[in-house]
Amino acid sequence: MSQHPAYLPHGSTHTVQGLVVSAFDANPHAWCLRLVTSRGIQSAWLRNGLIPFQIAPGQVWDFTGEIVDLQQYGEQLEIQRAMPAVPADAILAPFLAHHVPGLSLQRAQRMREALGTGLIACMNHGEVAPIARALGCPAPAQLAVLVVSIWADQVAYTELAQELYKYGITEKALRTAVGHYGQRSVAQVRDDPYRLLAFSEFGPVDQAALKHFRMRDDDERRLMGTVDAAVYALHDRGSSIFTQKQLEKAVGEQSNLQQRQVVNAINLALQHGRLVGAGERHLMGEGFARIERAVIQFLSACNRSPSHSTAAANLTRAEDTREVAQVASEAAATKVSIILAHEELVAFSLVKCVADLFGACNERCYVLAGSDALCQRIDAATGLQSMTLRRAVAEGLCEPNKVPPPRAIAIVSSTIDFVDMARLLLQLHPADRLMFIGRPLPHAGERTLLLPALLSVDQIFRRELPLNTIIDPVAKAASRCVSISGITKRVYIPSESDHRGAFWICVADNRFERAVVGVSHQLRRHGSVAIVTRDDNEQRHYAQLINEAMVDTGAPGLGTVSVVTVDSVEPGDSDSTVVVLREPAAHSASWFQAAVRTAASRAVTVTTVQIDFTFSTMQDDYSAQRDFATRWLRASAEHKEQGQHK
Amino acid sequence: MTLSNAKYRQNAVDRLKSWLASNPEIPRFRQRANRAAICRQASIARSTANANSEIRSLFVGLDLNVLAAQRAILMDATDQKNTVVKVASSPPHRRSYLTSGNGHSLALKYLLQTGRVVR
Numbered sequence A: 001m002s003q004h005p006a007y008l009p010h011g012s013t014h015t016v017q018g019l020v021v022s023a024f025d026a027n028p029h030a031w032c033l034r035l036v037t038s039r040g041i042q043s044a045w046l047r048n049g050l051i052p053f054q055i056a057p058g059q060v061w062d063f064t065g066e067i068v069d070l071q072q073y074g075e076q077l078e079i080q081r082a083m084p085a086v087p088a089d090a091i092l093a094p095f096l097a098h099h100v101p102g103l104s105l106q107r108a109q110r111m112r113e114a115l116g117t118g119l120i121a122c123m124n125h126g127e128v129a130p131i132a133r134a135l136g137c138p139a140p141a142q143l144a145v146l147v148v149s150i151w152a153d154q155v156a157y158t159e160l161a162q163e164l165y166k167y168g169i170t171e172k173a174l175r176t177a178v179g180h181y182g183q184r185s186v187a188q189v190r191d192d193p194y195r196l197l198a199f200s201e202f203g204p205v206d207q208a209a210l211k212h213f214r215m216r217d218d219d220e221r222r223l224m225g226t227v228d229a230a231v232y233a234l235h236d237r238g239s240s241i242f243t244q245k246q247l248e249k250a251v252g253e254q255s256n257l258q259q260r261q262v263v264n265a266i267n268l269a270l271q272h273g274r275l276v277g278a279g280e281r282h283l284m285g286e287g288f289a290r291i292e293r294a295v296i297q298f299l300s301a302c303n304r305s306p307s308h309s310t311a312a313a314n315l316t317r318a319e320d321t322r323e324v325a326q327v328a329s330e331a332a333a334t335k336v337s338i339i340l341a342h343e344e345l346v347a348f349s350l351v352k353c354v355a356d357l358f359g360a361c362n363e364r365c366y367v368l369a370g371s372d373a374l375c376q377r378i379d380a381a382t383g384l385q386s387m388t389l390r391r392a393v394a395e396g397l398c399e400p401n402k403v404p405p406p407r408a409i410a411i412v413s414s415t416i417d418f419v420d421m422a423r424l425l426l427q428l429h430p431a432d433r434l435m436f437i438g439r440p441l442p443h444a445g446e447r448t449l450l451l452p453a454l455l456s457v458d459q460i461f462r463r464e465l466p467l468n469t470i471i472d473p474v475a476k477a478a479s480r481c482v483s484i485s486g487i488t489k490r491v492y493i494p495s496e497s498d499h500r501g502a503f504w505i506c507v508a509d510n511r512f513e514r515a516v517v518g519v520s521h522q523l524r525r526h527g528s529v530a531i532v533t534r535d536d537n538e539q540r541h542y543a544q545l546i547n548e549a550m551v552d553t554g555a556p557g558l559g560t561v562s563v564v565t566v567d568s569v570e571p572g573d574s575d576s577t578v579v580v581l582r583e584p585a586a587h588s589a590s591w592f593q594a595a596v597r598t599a600a601s602r603a604v605t606v607t608t609v610q611i612d613f614t615f616s617t618m619q620d621d622y623s624a625q626r627d628f629a630t631r632w633l634r635a636s637a638e639h640k641e642q643g644q645h646k
Numbered sequence B: 001m002t003l004s005n006a007k008y009r010q011n012a013v014d015r016l017k018s019w020l021a022s023n024p025e026i027p028r029f030r031q032r033a034n035r036a037a038i039c040r041q042a043s044i045a046r047s048t049a050n051a052n053s054e055i056r057s058l059f060v061g062l063d064l065n066v067l068a069a070q071r072a073i074l075m076d077a078t079d080q081k082n083t084v085v086k087v088a089s090s091p092p093h094r095r096s097y098l099t100s101g102n103g104h105s106l107a108l109k110y111l112l113q114t115g116r117v118v119r
Helices: A090-100 A107-115 A118-125 A126-136 A139-169 A171-191 A194-196 A202-212 A218-239 A244-254 A259-271 A287-302 A322-332 A344-358 A373-381 A387-397 A417-424 A451-455 A473-483 A509-526 A536-548 A589-596 A624-642 B003-023 B036-039 B046-051 B052-079 B106-113
Strands: A013-027 A030-037 A040-047 A060-070 A074-084 A241-243 A273-277 A281-284 A334-339 A364-367 A384-387 A408-412 A433-438 A461-464 A499-504 A527-531 A561-565 A574-581 A599-606
Touching: A013 A040, A013 A090, A030 A074, A030 A090, A030 A384, A090 A118, A090 A461, A107 A126, A118 A126, A126 A139, A126 B052, A139 A171, A139 A202, A139 B052, A171 A194, A171 B106, A194 A202, A194 A218, A202 A218, A202 A281, A218 A244, A218 A259, A218 A281, A218 A561, A241 A244, A244 A259, A259 A273, A273 A287, A273 A322, A273 A364, A273 B052, A281 A287, A287 A384, A287 A417, A287 A451, A287 A624, A287 B106, A322 A334, A322 A344, A322 A461, A344 A364, A344 A408, A364 A373, A364 A387, A373 A384, A384 A387, A387 A417, A408 A473, A417 B106, A509 A527, A509 A536, A509 A561, A509 A574, A527 A536, A536 A561, A574 A589, A589 A599, A589 B052, B003 B036, B003 B046, B003 B052, B036 B046, B036 B052, B046 B052
Parallel strands: A040 A074, A334 A433, A334 A461, A364 A384, A364 A408, A408 A433, A499 A599, A527 A561, A527 A574, A574 A599
Antiparallel strands: A013 A030, A013 A060, A030 A040, A060 A074, A241 A281, A273 A281
């Protein structure tokens, strides 16, 4: 006989509503849940795979099952069926205490006793005043608003979960959808289930659309949803601008559509504005197009707004070289400027010069850099305090909700990531002066925008500082390797790992990863090491390998090892670079040059094939950067028409 | 309580009531009526406002009014969730570029974080 009132007699099936307060995998075959029910605390037993949804604390379910007596765990409700549910009156107090920050169980119970069954009606109708009176605590009104809004979200979430919990869409995805659509969540999802692709993977959403909402295979919404999913997959790999072939391949990976349907889907997406043309041969997703347009419009608006002070432009410093001083004063007088410096020290000198000019006028000059290593080099060379672009975005340049005085912002980076720039935009205003200072890097695969591409825009003030000396020896050696055939092969020898220059090592395919890790470890003795990969997927893979394989021996003088893509580092960011070149045919010569130039002292290329040093097998992509000037002109013309710059 | 104290308290209540009767814009601080600012406008010492139970109850009523207004905005925002209340309070120069067109700030933040468009 059961000892506890929560447990009904054995052998009979019964339904109970429970708030999950803990869930753990008791053994490889089942989960053990602890529930708060109307009869008290109850344990439940859930076989793996019975419900295709991750049951987690805070959820409310209607469970149906039998009471069984397990030898190890005692009496349990063995769940046979479960359905997400809106909390009933009996478990309302524990539910609210669990979800509303600052509301204790005792206070929630007092509120429920005070309002009785009317509490749910109050919350459904959004009546804050009676709830605030019933709470009777300090700041009751705030708490009451919180209670009502959390309840509204929970009701919307439950409606959505009841429809979709069978298809493997996660709780996080559903809650995010509710966060965006609110009480209209179910209606929005019924209208187009593929809206959920913004929050979830394609597979579960597609299943729900086909099985639950009975959508046809060739429904327009499905075709466009497939394209959306492919665009998101490409974005996750680091590609914002892509060719139609790349997109077709990605769509094919996502779904089982035939080639004809894929082409049809892409055309539909183009018609509906889900895809935007990025020039003659390239496409981009709607989201990225919106970001790019916003950045361009902001920059062109900065360019048009009147300069409030030109005092900085008239000052020069005697110790600066003539060209640098002149360029700095010209840049200080313009709203947006771009300066290319072939040498890092020249760029630093320019940054110092600009900061001093603005400092003399009591104006703040922020120096933002692309990477931590570059920040350190700027700080060491100039004595200024720089910060990374990402940190500036995260922490902010000024206090929120306070209009700052006009500032100068020098961004020392050879590439511009539009997403980072868009995040920074929220902290800028058109009175700020923007200076982009960097090195003329070659186009390298996925880079969003290089400074030379901005140079193609006539509306921006631009200067290229003269080339005084030849570029660093590593880049020089690499460029020789790339362009001249028949050069003496410089094979990497571990005992000579301290030598400077560009080296090669050719290994068998099955030893490739081990070779990358091994070479990285050897190079650590001579400072920091960057392993340069092609895309984010490869980066994640090698980062995991390095984490597993690289044992920190604690020996002094060992440098750090980082795995990076070529977009995220500046030339000279690491002492040594390991270039991962598993399939040379899949990389372009410009990518290779950019990868090698990230090293300050030595670059080792690990590859699986003997390279003939001419890179005749390498692809040379049609650059997506070439069409940037056209997009700029189009976006700034649109902006001018809308008159937003006023 | 002495007679003068009682009179002083009553005067403070009257002043607050007459200030409220003039239908002023209620200053707010952190989703509540800003007591310090109201006391300043109604010429009541803050210590009096804290000690006087009648004034305290008036303030609770004010808090509820403020919250009712916020609740209405909140329900609007839930109905068409993309409209975010904070947009209106941000400086105008920050509104124009990224929040124009279809880009609402909640969806925009999501776009910038994940690269995915909420339709």
